[in-house]
Amino acid sequence: MRPEGSAPSARDLLALSLGTTVDNAGPGAEEASQSFRPRRLSPPTGERWHGTPHQVRIAGCGKYLPERVLTNHDLATFVDTTDEWIRARTGIQERRIASTEETTSSLSINAARGALATAGLTPDDLDLIIVCTFTGDYGGMPNVASVVQHALGANRAGAFDINAACSGFVYGLGVAHGLVASGLHRTILLIGAETLSRYLDWHDRTTCVLFGDGAGAVIITGEATATGTSTNRPQSGGLMSLVLGADGAGANALLVPAGGTRLPPSYESIDARQHFIKMDGKDVYRFAVSTVPDACAEAIANAGLTVDDIDLFVLHQANVRIIRAVVEALGGSWDRAFVNVDRYGNTSAASVPIALCEAVEMGRLKPGDRVLVAGFGGGLTWGAAVIEWSPFAGLTNPD
């Protein structure tokens, strides 16, 4: 039974810290009642594209972080924690929190607009939109990608989501690369976006200090290969290797226990706070530092490179200690590691594309550079890839 007591809810605590009121009214009911008129499909372009192998490259990137900053000091006013503890154990100093009007799709749309601008493309150029997330706008459907498709007016694009938690973006890179390389699609918008603050138990200091909200996006596109034949590796630009892995035996180390088919929402599940992220931090830490270096080493070797050939390490921004451990295990140079976990916390599937985009904006990632990306987290899942960075044809900085 739901207790009648008046203890402040987690959302009340967060609202208190941010000096806002939290609007509990969701958009779903109002939107569902609006009438819908199916639109006519665009006529076929007649272009010879489908089924022809293509060389793949990343043609643009964008990012979006909510304006609201929640510092460690802010957190310490309503959670039993300290700035010293959070900094020492994670490297995090502050994170961004979505406003009550923002959702995973709205973060995605902002990042997508930046990616399109840097690529010099419009929504009409998109064949497909993929959103990597586990914090969708709705409780299962529709997917976030369809909301983004509609908002952008990307009328030729298909749309689906990928859920591989913090590894999602690296999985998405593989899917998008394969679809473009095979010639099935020409231009794909790939987004990593999360509104993790809605899944945080603000009474649980072991998780709520770690995560933040945000979105990053890239455009993946292709050009016909000169010979018209497929090559495993692009001559310049694009994905040079991909390693994906999963170990479902460790699933309980990082999960949202309720809300799915296994434990549908109930008063009991809400009272037991089972709709929030639960994590055995030590288990996930051990998994990360033992599995990710091997996956990264394999990705570097499969690309035909050595660690010294890697210009930038863009690893999932969960904890600066993990990033340092992985780079050290690989024998890489720390000054080639990209770190922004101090400012954004762990943004799950958004962390790698946000970091890639920020590295471009800061001039740390340039055309021709080889960048190692890696994600790891819920599932347990992991992924690592080497990308040769490509020039962008559009705006250099959409901000």
Ligand code: UT7
């Ligand atoms: O993106 C998905 C992947 N996620 C990750 O990669 C996260 C992996 N795990 C980690 O990064 C680390 O395990 C954490 C940062 C989550 C925790 O660091 P830790 O060094 O493993 O700390 P711990 O869990 O062993 O906790 C140490 C102590 C405990 O107290 P006792 O039992 O030693 O008295 C905790 O209760 O720190 C306590 N503690 C805190 N104290 C202040 C836990 N959370 C907090 C907190 N503030 N927020």
